[in-house]
Amino acid sequence: MATPANSQAPFSAVHVSRPLVIANRVMAAVHAALVAAVIAHRALRLLSAASAAMALADLTLLFLWVLSQSGLWRPVSRAAFPERLLASPRRSSLPGVDVLVVTADPDKEPALVVMNTVVSAMALDYPGGRLSVYLSDDAGSPLTLLATRKAYAFARAWVPFCRKHSVQCPWPDRYFAGDNVHDDRRGEAAAAEERRRIKEMYETFKGDIEEASRKQQRSWTEEERRDHDAHVEIIAAGDHEQQQRGEEEDNDEEATMPLLVYVSREKRRASPHHFKAGALNVLLRVSSLMSNAAYALVLDCDMSCNSRASALEAMCIHLDHRSPPAPENLAFVQFPQMFHNLSSNDIYTNDLRYIFKARTLQSIDRACH
Structure with a gap:
């Protein structure tokens, strides 16, 4: 037939x-x-x-x-099939995705961990002109702002490296610690040499942030933590704006860097701020003026993007057979977080790792056929 x-x-x-x-x-x-x-x-x-x-x-x-x-x-x-989505006419009309990252205390949430989350989000396998990353620093920390600037400088090398060598683990700290068992090209000589170069850049980036952290502990006062003015800074928008104006060719789409914006809302001890819920409201207002994406991915500051394909895989489900998706077919699901810092003597499986024990997409793909 x-x-x-x-x-x-x-x-x-x-x-x-x-x-x-x-x-x-x-x-x-x-x-x-x-x-x-x-x-x-x-x-x-x-x-x-x-x-x-x-x-x-x-x-x-x-x-x-x-x-x-x-x-x-x-x-x-x-099972999701991103390659089918990218090969279909829907590729040219993929909706934008705004990644919203929230942090509140640079002492409890180290800047290096936050920046790993930001960089891993920027390295998602999604067209750069349709991906934007917003960081909410609820403490208004000069360290976090400095680290965000340095993170973008590192991301200009890290993101193309992930795209070129199909890196599956975009979290730099975990990748360079050896969590790259799925990266088939890592044994090639050219890739190994480039990996060493990127690792040296990461070690420099890591050392700069650790040194800045030590300096801030001596200079940042408690009053500055609780009372500060609003600050919004576009860390880099040139590539993003150029893509939006259509000045790049379609075959250069993958070379576009995502938009990165630092946001610190005004906070006063005399006014309620509603913690991270209030911070997300501010991020949504800022993002609506800049990228206004149809989808938002919210990450806590210590969450890693374990797979670069996660955003595209989500779009495979949202865009499959529906244009636009019917409201009755969509739902909000809060998935549990897998914890890594629990006591080794925990007997109640509070790390929730058993929830994540699932078959790989490859085995699911075979089962579906």
């Missing part, structure tokens, strides 16, 4: 594991039957206050268990 001319391969796929669905539902039925038997047994002995309390506890745990079954009743695996 001939394929219609206007048809195209889907940008995403969903695979339902039938054996896993059956196993989960059988286990749920057995569990529900056993719990029902226990509750019925306790109901026959409600004359005792202790039995009534135990029955109430059982009902509470049963309710919590029912809520936990939502993800197990019909488990699915999703």
